[in-house]
Amino acid sequence: MVSREHPSRGGSGRQVRTAGSRLARLLAAALALSPVAARAADVTAERIIGLEKGGDQWLSHGRGYAEQRYVPLDQINDRNVNQLGLAFSLDFDTDRGFEATPLVADGVLYASMAWSQVVAIDARTGKILWHYDPQVDRAKGNDLCCDAVNRGVALWGDKVFVGTVDGRLVALDRGTGKVVWQQQTFDPSKPYTITGAPRVVKGKVVIGNGGAEFGVRGFFSAYDADTGKLVWRFYTVPGDPAKPYEHPELEMAAKTWKGDDYWKKYGGGGTVWDSMAYDPELDLLYVGTGNGSPWNRDIRSPGGGDNLFLSSILAIKPDTGRLAWYYQVTPGDAWDFTATQQMILADLEIDGATRKVLMQAPKNGFFYVLDRQTGKLISAEKFGKVTWAERIDLSTGRPVEAPGVRYEDKPIVMWPSPFGAHNWMSMSFNPKTGLVYIPYQEVPGVYRNEKDFTFVPHSFNTATGFSDFTEMPRDLVSGALVAWDPVRQKAAWRVPYPYIWNGGTLTTAGNLVFQGTAEGRFLAYAADSGKTLWEFPGRDGIVAAPVSYALDGQQYVAVLTGWAGAAVMFGGEAMQAPRTGLKNRLLVFKVGGTAKLEEPTDSAAVRQPPNLRRDRQQASADTIARGSLLYHSNCSRCHGVSLKTTGRTPDLRQSSDDVRGAFSDIVLKGVLQAAGMPSFAGRLTQADVSAIKAYVVDTEQKALAPAQNAAAPAAKP
Template sequence: MIASKSSRILPWLLATFASTCALAASVVDNALLTREPSGAHWAGYGRTFDEQRFSPLRQVNAGNVKRLGLAWSLELDDVPNVTTVPLEVDGVIYFAAGYSIVHAVDARSGKLLWRYDPEVTKVGGQKLKTAWGSRGLAFWKGRVYAGTQDGRLIAVDARTGKLVWSVMTIAKDDNRYITGAPKVFNGLVVIGHGGADYGPVRGYVTAYDAETGKQRWRFHTVPGNPADGFENKAMEMAAKTWTGEWWKHGGGGTVWNAMTYDPEFNRIYLGTGNGAPWNQKIRSPGGGDNLFLCSIVALDADTGEYAWHYQTNPGETWDYNSAMDMVLATLPIDGQPRKVLLHAPKNGFFYVIDRATGKPISAEKIVKVTWAERIDLSTGRPVENPAARYPNGGARVSPANQGAHSWHPMAFNPRTGLAYIPVRESEDFYSDQGVDTKHWKHPPGMIFSTGLAPGAAPTDGPLMEPSSALLAWNPLTQQQAWRVPTPGEYSGGVLTTAGGLVFQADAGGKLNAYDAERGTRLWAGDLGVGTLSPPITYTVGGRQYVSILAGWMGGSTVYGKRSAAMGWVGREQPRRLLTFVLDGKGALPRPPHHTHPTPIDDPAFVVDAAKAKRGFIAYALNCLTCHGMDAIAGGYAPDLRASPIPLAVEVFDSVVRQGALAQRGMPPFADLGADDLDAIRHYLRQRARHDLQE
């Protein structure tokens, strides 16, 4: 009888327990994303709507952080890059890696719960020519939202990993793609796109119903052809700041990364990108501010109607995106609390902006800046150095186009009052010598092209070697609190906590914990590979965890030479999810392994110098983004100096022009002529022989 009674009760208990767990599941909505004081979850890109990347957790703190150890690791052998921000809700970690593949992982054990593959490599086509990967996703009421590289926005059930809905956000076969994280609020999910460097693209963002996927509103960031009419008064206003026939070049201004929702004003702030092409002499030959390039644009969150804008680079011509994170805070200014927006775009200034009006309160340089002397706060405009616009064909300019601060998110700690920014000191040479600016057209196909002379270099000495640092900056005083040099030319995104800590990964393969007040490094944990992704922290079962996706470089393979110098090169390097906890006893599956590809050569191959010169241009336009500067790879794509494929013309043609490896992420370059392909082969052999002799 006892056994019989137990057999009847046990299913009831299990069902009751399952029902209780379901009822206890956290509802991720405006309330949780506005203020989540427990720190239990990391449910948004910046944890909460303010994008501060600040956690109130203090179980791990400056006094005990040395006890942090690895809890578990999960190897990700089938994704090319992991430069993404994970989320955590109710003990499950969610992230999108590689070609927008969404994963769910148990936060206690590291067990993979489910994986949803949108099969981008089967449908992405020419959009696979970009190497940036997914930078994040969003969570709302039991669903995970992600953009795909081919331009879809997808909603996936967070419990099962099943697709709920999918919508194409771009036009068929255009040059747009998605790598940025969606933004979810008020039952809407908003997504932008990239692509302005790869063709005539006009930027926009689109809001969809989070439940159904139905489009609710769309806002363009630059005006189209005036003859077609304007979508709204904002576009009519913006068109007055352009000249020539800019719409034929697209204009640019894509929102490829940062968006911030402000629940206090019910606004969404868009961080817009550079012009298409970069060179303003081409897209707007008569000058002008070119709104809304390189701007923060504030919109009504429910309708998408324009509220205000602030442009960091009027008439920009250096790829100085304002697509970097925009952090919300309340600061005591002139004795009064002010609701402000903190912004550190590529151009090297740190801005404090009034969120109510969009007016700048202060702006100061955080790295070496030569394109402008200062920001005139009476007008909000930069006081430019005229020579920086390369009026005579070429100019040295700091920062370089990669920026003083790129997509790697900064953090703000309201307890210390400091912003923590991964900064980069750099210099570039901008030149349009030999470029027909009056008749320039973007090359056919999805090819990286800027309206500048590819490969141009100064004749009066080498450019500054780029370097990186973690900078602690006081927004009130606009002064440095401390600065710590970091290895390589990039360092990772930042997390800060109430435990008095700042966490950041670096190119040397370490996850570091710094004292938030003084910048002293208190702990470093091995990741086994150089890493740029930002960490997150959360609690499960009363324990605080720190998780990070580790893997080298992602979309920064343009600088393959410097990546290769760190030794994190090639497909053999790990991509993994690592989680740390106090007194963790785990060990890396394999120790760090630095590799340096060895170029190979065919002694019978006779290099034609003229073909090699032409091949350099063709390589720069078609191959550089994935396979690296000077043909030295620094990421998942193979080093073509060390690959046997270019040695055989038929095999090289089948891969490059016919798409034999499309399912592995190598798209076909059907627009590339056989003569160009042959020229690239001569360039690669020339590079290989040069590097073998060094």
């Protein structure tokens, strides 16, 4: 691979223009008022390791290598947190969600935003120091599962690293935001994407990717932090058996797969789109892998098999990229039960002995405690409602599955769902309380065996009847913050929430746990008891995790707002929490803070009812039904299930007459591609587009019926 400067690209959408222009104005003002700062100290392994013992910065995605998200600061504590106030806020003119964990080093806060943009902010004042826009072609949004988000950057030496949606790993100068080097990490013609945060271990930047539902083969790679040169690559599923395996672990993995389509047609999946952790003493890098492609094993690997290394925790030697051990969380995954959820490293007292453990609460609903040196399972228990398996057999490490759970012969309703009992939203571990704080969610999954499944490239392929999941009864959906005792393997306390998809957690030495919610509340709880101690109306939903840092003897807590992700795109109305506005912000708090937010946008203005139209539906019921299937296969992950959008993308029921008239040109010719609406030419025909339009019009008219009836004049007696 050759390092190159990224050429400028035209056609930036509204989000980039508005965000870029605002950031440019703020940057110019900041530079006019501020002297040039001295070069910051390099971020090194010693500095990151030192955070485990103390320190007031946040240098890696989970703060330190162990990913505990615990801050040993107690200036803000359970006695004075009720005095916490807004120190400053920063608004961003973007129309996609924020999922990033900010990093803080030497007085500067670094955050990634939608479409892989990066911003550096003065962590004391909120002034923007620089802004980087990789100018991602918005057509790449066609390959995104769950919004054009980014979960964070990495710091090493004098550089900031970010993975872009279109697959570039970019090294930026920490002081200026200028590109130092960049590498294309995957074939851009294939439906891979990057939304996860890189990690840097021993001078190597490790990055994975997503795209399993779209038909790709998972892998993760390590690049030299100084030069961008590829050092090693680990594939998570085997490829063409007629060719030599890229590394020896794949020969073992190939024995657990059946048939040829997994590599020839479907890619196999196993993408590494989020979780990593590192133990510098054992010199092991831990990597979580994703689901199969497609989800349904009966289609992906007819005849069964564990399908290594799907849904697994891998311990990797970072110098060579070779496997030290693995543990498969969900053998033969058929439910989108990824193991890409956060892993936490800690030393726990278990049965009278100190054990070096790795803890994970993946989608499948079991909380795992592993010996991180050997990979041996120590314990595993359900941390929520789980019906797909009775228990984990500690002698084999395998789940004892419930009868019929693989839905080969008939559909099944089970818990958890593809949303997971816990998804990517970060949990945290407090060594003082000994508890892990998990963003738990409860929603059932509906699965059926699509025996007539047809794979569609660059589309969402599950072979499980995923569209059956769209209309979920409201009373079956809920969330919670669960404080879990990993030694006793049981909940210590639990705070219920009415909605799922609540934010990641942060815990501190001040006996506090912070979390944002889907409704836009930002809360502080007592870490030992779960008592609610403080609340701030963040207004837009919060799915990102908070961080805490200290500067000049002052402790701060920071969080990004802007609801995003799978529940927003796929969740249906039952999962859409009410919010008082749609504003992406950075919120930073301190004791005694007095800053104020602008008045919220009226929630009614966010979701206006469709405009009355003169045109009436002329299509047949069969055409409308076909349009519904096509819409949910191709459009719903951006425009909402049953057209119930969350406000992040246009509500098609409210399209102007001009837009409705240009429907075909928009969908097939890509005339709004610069605004983030890709062309579907080659995937949809004119007849398909007409059917989708018929479904949109029909849905609009049904939504209007109550209002039309109310407006109709009363019949004369």
